Amino acid sequence: MPAKGEGVRVGLSRGELARRTGVNLETIRYFERIGMLPAPPRTQGGHRVYGEGHVRALGFIRRARDLGFAPEEVRAILALGGPGKASCGEVREIAVQHLEQVRAKMADLSRLERLLAATIEHCSGGEAPDCAVIDMLEGGGFG
Known part of the structure; x- marks a missing residue:
């Protein structure tokens, strides 16, 4: 008390x-x-x-x-009423758009992974100044 x-x-x-x-x-x-x-x-x-x-x-x-x-997506869900109040259909639309963005990022990362792997494969790793990785970073190769 x-x-x-x-x-x-x-x-x-x-x-x-x-x-x-x-x-x-x-x-x-x-x-x-x-x-x-x-x-x-x-x-x-x-x-x-x-x-x-x-x-x-x-x-x-x-x-x-x-x-x-993204903050805008979370804000949009909260604006619909948030947990326990928002329409599932409206929230689903936001989630579908988010999933599309995630899949696009995954595709971009997959392309990046293939590009880096191919570039590294062409890199001798030796002491010579010509380097496939540097060439790629300068925009001159494997793009």
Whole structure:
């Protein structure tokens, strides 16, 4: 029981939110600054007080970012109502577009892997100044 005049603190500080979600303080600040995480209410003393909604939203944002969703995509899902409220069809469209981007990146990486492997194969690795890797980087070969 708090002493007379102390008041009861409800909610989490930013540090407690960071510990509970595994998201560092600067990332929480960033998500607030870009409008992805709603600004928390403040105490009379000006301290931020985060609630369970912030914990859930931050966990959702972190997982979406871990899966490579861009901030705009995460913001779009949250604008649809977020977890438990957004239309599955609308969220699916965002996910389909994201999957297409992931597949395009994978195709680009596969082409890059083949180019590097072929270039390295043509590299003698010797002491001579002519080098297939340098030629490729200068734009003169194997592109």
